[in-house]
Amino acid sequence: MHSDSHPGDSTTVSARNFTALWLGAAFTNLADGVVKLTLPLLAVSMTDSPALVAAATLANTLPWLLFSLPAGALADRVDRRRLIMTMAAGRALVLAVLVGAIVLGSLPLAGLYAGALLLGTAEVFADTTRMAVVPMVVPRNRMESAFAKLTATETAANEFIGPSLGGLLAAAGLAVALGAGGVGYAGALLALAVMTGHYRSNGHPGPATKARGLLTDVREGIQYVWQAKILRTLLLVAGVASGCWAAWMAVIVVYAIAPGPMNLSRAEYGLLIGALGVGGVVGASAAPALTRSLGRRVVLAGSMASFAVLLAAPAITSSPRLVAVTTVLGGAGSGAWNVTYSSLRALVVPDQMMGRYSGVSRLTSWGSMPLGALIAGLTAELASVRAVFWGGALLCALVLAVTLRTVTSPEFRRVEARAITSHEPAPARPRRS
Incomplete structure (x- = not known):
């Protein structure tokens, strides 16, 4: 595997x-x-x-399974900034339609699923592409700090401020909450419009080859990841953990909201979900320092251990305080993992493969989420919500064992060494690790 990414275009x-x-x-x-x-x-x-409630999460996350690969291939072909802006505008439009249907009292359950599916599809293309833009705007020697800042902000907004605000707005009305989401996407559109320069990959297909199908690009991306043994293994364990995370997210609302065992109000539930963000900000912000002092292997293994604790807690107790504490811990693990892994990936994957690699990465780490939500809904319906938490905790424990074996291997040490010492851009086709 080649070990460098394109350092970025000076423009x-x-x-x-x-x-x-x-x-x-x-x-x-x-x-x-x-x-x-x-x-x-x-x-x-x-x-x-419970199954129909979980289906909303399933519909929102299913696009990660369906569109991650073509989203990554498209990101390596088009202007990446424009693609992200298009997705922001699309999401604002979908929310406007949903808000209108709620106000008119004409939103069926199928309409909710359709809206969730469209929002999830736009998210896949936008988020996959954003990961490919970061190395284009950040100098190589500031990559880890950039990912830490970006991840901390995303985590705070997505998992703390957003859910907490959403809980308060939902108390005023669900249409109000969705309308606020539309305003947020419009704000993103305006922020991206300030960026200067062109954001097409330096290694995108030229005029003679540009007509080749996306399937060819997708196949090259899969081949690249398959040959990168260490990154491939980390992607797979992250995929399993993400599926367990989605299972938790899909049914925790049933477990938490009154008359569920935790007996929380909507606003309190928003604060519980926001606890993920509190931990995520702490974990992401601390990740660079932890990596320097403890090493990537310790950070990655510790992060995976926190996921097992997150899943196990509600299986054991319905105490809001204890579940909230372990939720913070799980969020911290997620933030630390994202920064540590993303910075390593940015240093070893070449620019012309970044979109496709990001697509494969999102497929494994996010594409497992609809599967986790589906299994969680069925398990909760046929057995119990607690059975979902127990199953997820056991899976995360198994994944932790695989992670420990991977990060202590000689191959992992060699990947880290290449990331530190390499300076020249690498071609798209890798050698075997």
Whole structure:
């Protein structure tokens, strides 16, 4: 595996462009946090079936499974900034339609699922592409700090401020909450418009080859990841953990909201979900320092251990305080993992493969989320909500064992060494690790 990424084009690497990208991500994730809390609440107001409630999360996350690969391939072909802006405008439009239907009292459950599916599809293309833009606006020697800043902001907005605000707005009305999400996407659109330069990959297909199909690009991306043994393994374990995370998210609303065992109000539920963001900000902000002092292997293994604790807690207790504490811990693990892994990936994947690699990464780490939500809904319906938490905790424990074996291997040490010492851009086709 080659170990360097393209260092960025001098016409796009600037503090202004990173700040605009950063602000766009902040607005987008703030809106995401509001919307993703509101969709299950809207489902709960329309049905008391755990499976049908979980289906809202399933519809919102299913696009990660369906479109991650083509989204990554498209990101390597088009202007990446324009693609992100198009997705922001699309999400604002979908929310406007949903708000109108709620106000008119004409939103069926199927309409909620359709809206969740469209919002999720736009998220796939926008988020996959954003990961490919970061190395284009940030100098190589500031990559880890840039990812820490971006991840902390995204986590705070998506998992703390957004859900907390969403819970308060939902108390005023679900249409109000969704409308606020639309305003957030509009703000992201304006922030991205400030960026200067062109954001097409330096290694995108030229005129003679541009007509080749997306399937060819997708196949090259899969081949690249498959040959990168360490990154491939980390992607797979992250995928399993993400599926367990989605299972938790899909049914925790049933477990938490009164008359569930935790007996929380809507606003209190928003604060519980916001606890993920509190931990995420702490974990993401501390990740660079932890990596320097403890090493990537310890940070990655510790992060995976926190996921097992997150899942196990509600299986053992319904105490809001104890569940909230472990939720903070799980969020911290997520933030630390995202920064540590993303910075490593940015240093070892070449620019012309960044979009496709990001697509494969999102497929494994996010594409497992609809599967987790589906399994969680069925398990809760046929057995119990607690059974979902127990199953997720056991899976995360198994994944932790695989992670420990991977990060202590000689191959992992070699990947880290290449990331530190390499300086020249790498071609798209990798050698075997």
